[in-house]
Each structure stands twice: as structure tokens, then as C-alpha cells.
Amino acid sequence: MPYALRARRAVRETVSGLPREFWWLWTSTLVNRLGAFVATFMALYLTLDRGYSATYAGLVAALHGLGGVVSSLGGGVMTDRLGRRPTLLIAQSSTAASVALLGFVRDPVAIAGVAFLVGMASNASRPAVQAMMADIVRPEDRIRAFSLNYWAINLGFAVSSMAAGFIAEVSYRAGFLIEAGMTMVCAVLVFLRLPESKPTATVTEAAPRDDSVSLRTVLRDGPFMSVVGLSFLVALIFQQGAVGLPVAMGEAGFTPAEYGMAIAVNGVLIVVLQIPVTRFIEHRDPRRLLVVSSVLAGYGFALTAFAGSLGVIALTVCVWTLAEIVNAPTQTSLVVRLxxxxxxxxxxxxxxxxxxxxxxxxxxxxxxxxxxxxAEWLWGLCAVVGTAAGVGYAVLMRRVSAGGQTEGVETEEEAETADGVRALAAGENRETRSGGTL
Known part of the structure; x- marks a missing residue:
């Protein structure tokens, strides 16, 4: 019982004190990930169901990524100009429509074009989600909030991966339609439950104008752009779980259901460990956390070269998942602070x-x-990239800490602005500062 009581207390402390708007945003994230299908099974759909080569599958996935590149910056500008809520509504509605269309197109060129649209629509919502979360959550609670959101992503991913693996053996089209429906449910949740959280000039007279920060300003921010570059290297490694791993397993004779079970370990482990690990890392040196997680991710994927069975593959997934659990909230919190x-x-x-x-x-x-x-060369390359990212984080964080740029979470003016935004988001409902369930 003492252990059970401690566990219950830890969970209560983790989820308490967050505003109600956060939990609606969290629920939207969970529903969206419960319907995830395209990103996980696109490679298998193209190679096994449609009979295309791994190179073509890579090209389509790359176009999906290109759409995300275009919409990431566009979604960021929309988030600042139009607001968080309108951006989410536009992005999620467009994602639902394009994903449904992808399930019906058959021409190779049409598949590639629609995949580009799906990538563009689905990635446009990410800046708005992260910005809204930073708006409505107190600075000292952000690592916890980002971890809980990441936990929701992987809770949905764990469930959807196992289910989608079996759905794919029956009908890939059904998977596309299920994802489209779940994404539309997210849009409805945003419309009904989430108020706008965008900071306004009325919050504080000292607040800068919305257009005072341009994309040129971001590009000239050396420390922040260094974080962007290093996050690219880390993301390059983690992408292999959805791109390199399913193709390699397919060529080795594994079925879609077996890949679904292997990759579901990633989501299940995050669901089980994200909350306790967050409590462990919340007040620890972010430089060490980023270095260790980057190296662990690279060598975790490198171990896949020695995996010849589903059980061993699942063990390698456990290794790089631990890196993901540590890296995701730490890196996201650093981005917000900068x-x-x-x-x-x-x-x-x-x-x-x-x-x-x-x-x-x-x-x-x-x-x-x-x-x-x-595939063995791909896994070796992951180790090299992970090592490079770890070295880069060690050098960057030493320079940033020496410059004092991460010593404080927010300036006094920024903290006051965030408080005002939370008050606007809450409106007349004074219970939004309480934690707990929906």
C-alpha cells in the first residue's frame, strides 16, 4: 500500500494545477493520435499493398515531409496573425479531407500529390498547439504540460498502432477513413471547447506588437537556430521508426501486424514511463539530458542491425524510446524558453x-x-548522427548557459503577459486554474 499511495500521490501532483483549456487541448491530441494511420503505415501501404519500390515509398514520404516544411512556417505565421484557434480549425479540417482523399487515389502521381497535401495540412497545426500550450500554462508547469501532451500522443499511438496493423491486413482504405473521421472530431473539440489564447496588446502596454517578430528575426537568433539544427539531427534518427524500420522489417519478411506490435512498444513504454521519468528529469541539467538522449537514440537504432527476431527488435525499440522520453519535453521546453x-x-x-x-x-x-x-548501413548512420547531435548539444548548451540566456524561464514582463493571457482565456470561469480531469 505505501508504494500504491506514493504512486497515486505522484500522479496527482503531475496532473494537478493545470488549466481546463490545457486538458481540452490534451484531449484533442489524444483523439487525433488514436486515429493515426497514414504516417505509420504509408511505407507498408505503398510497398506491400500497392507494389511500389522502397525508393518510391521514400519519395512519397518525402513529399509528405515537404508539405510539412511549407506549412510549418506558414502555420507559425498564421498562429501569430490569425490566432491559435483559427489555425487549428483550418489545419485539422484540411487534414481530414486530404487523408480521406488519399484512401481513394490510385495513380502514382496523384498519390504523391495528395501525400504532399496531407503533410502540409497536418503539420500546420503543430505551431498553434505548442504556442497555445505555452500561453495557457504557467512557466514552471511547462515541462510537465509538454510531457503530459507527449504522453497523450503516445497513448493514442500505442492503441492505434496495434489496431491499425490488423486493419491494414483487411483494408488500408478503412484506415485512411478512420483517421479522417478522428481528425474531424478534433476540429469539433477545438471549435466547441477551446478559446483563443493569443496574447494581445491589451494584456500589457509594454508588450511588443505582433509583427515585431518576423521570420527574419527568428533566422538571426543564433542560439535558437542552433537548437533547430540539432533538433533536425535528432528528428532524422527518430523518423526511422516510421520510415526505415517498417521497410527493413518488410524486406526481412515481417508482416504489417508484426511491425505494428513492435512499434507499439514505443507508445506503450512512453505511456508507462513518461510521467515518472518527467518527475525525475524536471529539475535536472538540460544539457546532460539532451546529450545523453541524442546519443542513446542513435545507438538504440544502431542495435537494430543485430536484431533478427521480433522480440529483439522490440528490445531495440525500448532503447531508443527511453531517449525519446527524455528528449521530447526537454527540447520543447528549451524552445519555449528561447x-x-x-x-x-x-x-x-x-x-x-x-x-x-x-x-x-x-x-x-x-x-x-x-x-x-x-539496412545495416542505415542503422550505423544513425549512430553517427546521434553522436554528432550529442556533441553539438554539449557545445551549444555550454555557450547558452555562459551567456545567461536560459537561466530564467521568462522575464517579469513575459510572466505578466502570460498571466494576462490565461485570464483572458479563462473569461468568467474562475475554475480553469484548478487541475484534475475534464
């Missing part, structure tokens, strides 16, 4: 673009390497 309040959309858009570019490059890279040299 972003000005009235430029959160553009900064988050640039950060999201690093993952979108990785989604563009990873399929081309993995398809080329697997076709020309074999």
Missing part, C-alpha cells in the same frame, strides 16, 4: 520545420541507403 511571447507562433513554426525537413530527408535517405547498401 522564444519571445509575441513570436511564439513563428518560433514554434521554425522548430516544427526542423522535424518537417527531417520527415522530408529521412525517407529519401533511408530508401536510398536500404536499396543501395542494405
Amino acid at each position: 522564444s519571445p511571447v509575441h513570436g511564439r507562433g513563428r518560433y514554434q513554426g521554425m522548430y516544427t520545420m526542423s522535424w518537417s525537413v527531417a520527415a522530408l530527408v529521412a525517407p529519401l535517405l533511408s530508401g536510398f541507403v536500404i536499396d543501395r547498401f542494405g
Whole structure:
């Protein structure tokens, strides 16, 4: 019982004190990931069901990533100019329509074109989600909030991966339609439950204008752009779980259901460990966390070269999943700390673009390497990239800490602005500062 009581207390402390708007955003994330299908099974759909080569599958996935590159910056600008809520509604509605269409097109050129549209629509919402979360959650609660959101992503992913693996053996089209329906449910939740959280000039007279932070401002921010570059390397590694791994397993004779079970370990492990690990890392040195997680991710995928059975593959998934659990909230929190309040959309858009570019490059890279040299070379390359990212984080964080740029979470003015935004988001409902369930 003492252990059970401690566990219950830990869960209560983790979920308490967050505003009600956060939990609606969290629910939208969960519903969206419960219906995830395209990103996970696109490679298998094209190679096994449609009979295309790994290179073509990589090209389509790359176009999906290119769409994300375009919409990451566009979604960031929309988030700052139109607001978080309108951007989410436009992005999620467009995603539902394009995903449904993808299930019906058959021409290779049409598949590639619609995949581009899906990537563009689905990635446009990410800057808005991250910016809204930073708006409505207190600075000291952000690592916890980002971890809980990441936990929701992977809870949905764990369930959808196992279910979608079996759905794919019956009908890939059904998977596309299920994802479209679930995404539309997310749009309805946003419309009905989430108020706008965009900071306004009325919050504080000292607040800068919305247009005072441009994309040029972001590009000139050296420390932040260094984080963007390093996050690209890390994302390049993690993308292999959805790109390189299913293709390699398919060529080795594994079925879609077996890949679904293997990759579901990633989601299940995050669901089980994300909350306790977050409590462990919340007040620890972010430089060490980023270095260790980057190296662990690279070598976790490298171990796949020695995996000849489903059980061993699942063990390698456990290794790089631990890196993901540590890296995701730490890196996201660092991005928020380096972003000005009235430029959160553009900064988050640039950060999201690093993952979108990785989604563009990873399929081309993995398809080329697997076709020309074999999967073993791809896993070795992951180790090299992980090591490079770890060294880069060590150098960057030492310079940033020396410059004092991450010593404080927010300036006093930014904290006051965030408080005002939370008050606007809450309206007359004074219970939104309480935690708990919906």
C-alpha cells in the first residue's frame, strides 16, 4: 500500500494545477493520435499493398515531409496573425479531407500529390498547439504540460498502432477513413471547447506588437537556430521508426501486424514511463539530458542491425524510446524558453520545420541507403548522427548557459503577459486554474 499511495500521490501532483483549456487541448491530441494511420503505415501501404519500390515509398514520404516544411512556417505565421484557434480549425479540417482523399487515389502521381497535401495540412497545426500550450500554462508547469501532451500522443499511438496493423491486413482504405473521421472530431473539440489564447496588446502596454517578430528575426537568433539544427539531427534518427524500420522489417519478411506490435512498444513504454521519468528529469541539467538522449537514440537504432527476431527488435525499440522520453519535453521546453511571447507562433513554426525537413530527408535517405547498401548501413548512420547531435548539444548548451540566456524561464514582463493571457482565456470561469480531469 505505501508504494500504491506514493504512486497515486505522484500522479496527482503531475496532473494537478493545470488549466481546463490545457486538458481540452490534451484531449484533442489524444483523439487525433488514436486515429493515426497514414504516417505509420504509408511505407507498408505503398510497398506491400500497392507494389511500389522502397525508393518510391521514400519519395512519397518525402513529399509528405515537404508539405510539412511549407506549412510549418506558414502555420507559425498564421498562429501569430490569425490566432491559435483559427489555425487549428483550418489545419485539422484540411487534414481530414486530404487523408480521406488519399484512401481513394490510385495513380502514382496523384498519390504523391495528395501525400504532399496531407503533410502540409497536418503539420500546420503543430505551431498553434505548442504556442497555445505555452500561453495557457504557467512557466514552471511547462515541462510537465509538454510531457503530459507527449504522453497523450503516445497513448493514442500505442492503441492505434496495434489496431491499425490488423486493419491494414483487411483494408488500408478503412484506415485512411478512420483517421479522417478522428481528425474531424478534433476540429469539433477545438471549435466547441477551446478559446483563443493569443496574447494581445491589451494584456500589457509594454508588450511588443505582433509583427515585431518576423521570420527574419527568428533566422538571426543564433542560439535558437542552433537548437533547430540539432533538433533536425535528432528528428532524422527518430523518423526511422516510421520510415526505415517498417521497410527493413518488410524486406526481412515481417508482416504489417508484426511491425505494428513492435512499434507499439514505443507508445506503450512512453505511456508507462513518461510521467515518472518527467518527475525525475524536471529539475535536472538540460544539457546532460539532451546529450545523453541524442546519443542513446542513435545507438538504440544502431542495435537494430543485430536484431533478427521480433522480440529483439522490440528490445531495440525500448532503447531508443527511453531517449525519446527524455528528449521530447526537454527540447520543447528549451524552445519555449528561447522564444519571445509575441513570436511564439513563428518560433514554434521554425522548430516544427526542423522535424518537417527531417520527415522530408529521412525517407529519401533511408530508401536510398536500404536499396543501395542494405539496412545495416542505415542503422550505423544513425549512430553517427546521434553522436554528432550529442556533441553539438554539449557545445551549444555550454555557450547558452555562459551567456545567461536560459537561466530564467521568462522575464517579469513575459510572466505578466502570460498571466494576462490565461485570464483572458479563462473569461468568467474562475475554475480553469484548478487541475484534475475534464
